[in-house]
Each structure stands twice: as C-alpha cells, then as structure tokens.
Amino acid sequence: MRLEQLQAFLAVAETGNFQQAAQKCGVSQSTISRQVQSLEATVGLSLFHRQGNAKLTLGGDRLLPHAKKICQIWATAEQELTDLQAGKQTELCVAGIPSACAYQLPPILQKFSRTYPNVQLRVTTLGSDRALKVLKDGLIDIAIVMNNPFLTASSEMVITRLYEEKIQLLLPAQHPLSKKEVITWRDLDNFPQAVFKDGYGLQRLVQDQFNRQGIRLNAALELNALEAFRGVVKQGSLIALLPETFLVELNYDSDLVVRSLSEPNLTREIVLVTTIDRIQIPPIQYFCKLAAEMVQQEIPVILKSALSS
Template structure:
C-alpha cells in the first residue's frame, strides 16, 4: 500500500470520476486506474463501482474515512518536518552542569532568545552523567558536561571541546589547610570531604585521583547544589575539591577560602600537571541539521572560547 494509491482512491471518491481524479493528482487516467487496481488487489475486495459515475462499494465506503485520516496525518507530519528544516522548532532543550548554568551560559541564552524569540528555550541543571543520559534518550538537544569518553564517544555524537579548568580546594577561612598556599595531597586525606552525588563526573574524578595517589578519601557527605556545599563547608573542618567554575560565588566570601592543589605525586602521573576537568558540549549529528540547534552550538562555542579564562 502506497500513499499515491490512497491519494488516487480519495480523489476518485471525491470526484466520482477517474478522469477528474487524474487531473487532481497530476497523472494520467491509466495511472489512476492502475493505482486503484493495485489497492483492490492488496485488499482483496473491489473499492469502486465502475461506470459513468464511479461510486464506492461497501469496502470502499469502509476504507474512505481511514484513507482520509492517513493522508491528513501524513500531511501534518510532512509539514512539521518542513517546519523543522526551516528552523520553526517549538522548543530547544539543554542540559548543563551547575557551574555552566550559573556563570557561563546566561549570555548565550540571551543571544539565542533574541535570534529565535518563537522558540521556547528550556535549560535544566544536571550532573554530567545524567545530562548525557537524557541526551541519549532524546529528552534534550544538547548537553554541556564534564567529558567522560565512555559516555560521549557514541558514533552519533558530536563533541566540542569548550575548556579545561583546574580543580581547587574549598574550605572554611578558619580551616587548618587555609595556611597553605598550595595544598599537598597527603594533607587532603586528613580531613572529611563533601562530594557531589553519584552520577556527577566530579565524584568519579576525585575518587580516581585519590586512588591513583594511594590515599584514603574520607567522603562523609554527598550534595548536589553549590549553595549547599558553601553552607556546609562554612561550618568547620569539612573540605571539598571543586572546579574553578563552581567557586565563582565563593571568591568574595570572607567565610570561605580557596586554595590550589599541589601537583600529583603518583609515579605514573606527570608532576607538571595539576588536576583539571575537561568541559565539552555534546549533541547528535542529526540535530545539527536543525538551524536553531546548530546556531545554539555556534553561540556556545563562540562565547565560551572567548570568555572562559
């Protein structure tokens, strides 16, 4: 069963004439006749009484409302696809890590809204692993995350590097480690640590680093908001390893202190390299065929490359 067969049948039903149906469909009368015959052969019953005025048979009368529905659905579907290709997208959904949402993404969002005022922009702050999962499930169009090659290296993904940022230590201004200009790794192991929850790339990064250093990680609390991190760490001896972008709101807080990490001491690691995280933007190849998504990607790339220190 083909769409042109259904269109031919509908046209004959509407006009009562094979000749008029052929004109309406832009084909020859013999083509319409073959299409109707093919449809009847597939269904196993005649659909039309042939004569000076073609009329529907019982089977044709049963089929007609379904054909109308199928062709209307197809017309609606093709119109939606054409709108999508033309950039008439009803919404664009983005998932991004907290620090990106708070500090780096707002200028991009403003520019995009000016370019596409008719597109509903939806931004959700999520951990990296969760952001990549909702991208994979088709719930968002782009994800800005801490890179995890195990999750980003799918064949359909397009991955754009945005920036690397150092991991630093957040502590109370009265904390014993605040006396250090640069905090040695063995000193970190002496204090309880606040971590991002499972599913956040930072948790995995910190755990892997402690393991590579042969140190025990005293993880005593898991949180998922930066406000909560600051509130807990102000209270006393807990510390946290966080990326620089997550510490912007802590810079001018007199109750908090931020210190750099010493270079890693593991034998298999380059002593010149401090701990960093890589932030990337991920979407899929098919999504980049849609103008609003492609332009959002361009805005992010241009803004981040020029503004991230």
C-alpha cells in the first residue's frame, strides 16, 4: 500500500468520479484508475461501485477514515519538515559548561533572539561529558563544552573551536601559597581543594595533570557551580583550579588571590559541537556562526583587559 494509492482513493471518494479525481490530482484518468486498482488488489476488496458515479463499497467505506488519517498525518509531517528547512522550528536547545553559560552565552542569546524571535531558547548548564551525551541522544541541538577528542571523534559531529584558556589557581588572600609569586604544581601537593564534580571535563583535566606530576589531588569538596567556588575559597581553607575567563573578575576581590602556575601550563580548549543533520537547519546554523564570531571577538578583549589591570 502506497501513499499515492490512498491519495487517489480519497480523490475519487470525494469527487465521486474518476475523471474529476484525475483533474483534482493533476494526473491522467488512467493513472487514477491504475492506482485505485492496485490498492484494491492489495486489500483484496473492491472499493467502488463503478456503475454511474463511483460510490464507495462497504470495504471502501471502512477504509475511508483510515485513509484520511494516514494522508493527514503525512501532510502534517511534510509541512513540519518544510518549516524546519525554512528555519521555522519552535525551539533551540543548548547545553553548556558553567563558564560558557555565565559569561559567553548571554550576549549570543540576546542577538539570536532578535533575529529569530519566534524560536524559544532552552539553555541548560551541564558538564562537558553529560552535554555531549545528551547531544548524541538528540535531546539538545548544540553543546558548548571543553573539547574531549574521545567523545567528539565521530563523523556525525561538527566541531567549531571557540577559544583556549589557561587554568589558574584561586586562593584565599591569607593562604600560605598566596605569598609566593611563582607557584609550582608540586606546591599544590596534598593541599585541600574544591573541585568540580565527576563528569565535568575540568575535573578530569586537573586530575590527569596531578597524575602526570606524581602528586596527590586532595579533593576536599566537590561543586558544580562557578560562583560556589568564590564563596568556598573565601572561607580561607580551600584552593581551586579554575578557568581564566571566570577568574578575571576576581582579580578585584581583596579577599582572593589569582595565580598562574609555572610550567607546564594547563589549558583547556572550548568548542561548540552540533551534528551534521542539525547544522543544515537555518536557526542552528546561524547560532553556531554567531557564537563563533562573538566569542572569538570577546575573549581576547576580556583577557587583555585583565592583563592591563
């Protein structure tokens, strides 16, 4: 049973005439007749009385509501796909790491909404690993995450590099290490730290670095919000390794000290990830392009300002 057979059947049922049905469908009468005959052969019943006007048989009458429903479902699906291709999607879902959601995304979302006012934006803060998983599961359209080649190495993924940033040390002003101008990785051995929860790329990056240096990461407290680190470190006993873009504004807090660590530098790469099928949709394509342009313009300005202050 094919869709064009059901459409031919409906046209004849609505007009009561094979010739008029052919005119309505824009095909020849023989084509309509052939489609109806093929449908009758498939169901094993005659669907029309053919003396005079084409009237439905008992079998045709039973098939009619189902044929209408099937054709209506297809018409709706066709319209939705056409709207999607034209950029008329109802929502766009983005998941990002905490720093991106707090600092990079707000101006992007504002500008996007001016161009696509009818697209509802849904933004969720997630760790990198979790964000990439829900992207693969089709629950979001775009992920802004710390790059992890093990999770993004797929032919389905489209990856746009946004920026690279250093990981720096946040300390309470009265901490013993705050008196040192040059802090080495070995200096951090066994000091109690506040760290991101498991599933956040930064937590894995820091742990790997400690392993390479042969020192112990004393994870005394796990958090999942950047602002929480500020409050916890201010209490005076914990330190934290955090992204440079977040720490820029904390340079002005007299209760806190930000220090870079000596070689080797620890950096992370932030990328925007979507999928090949999604990048073809106009609003998603526009969002990706807009994010790349705005972030790549903004980040150097932020870091330059911090260095000059």
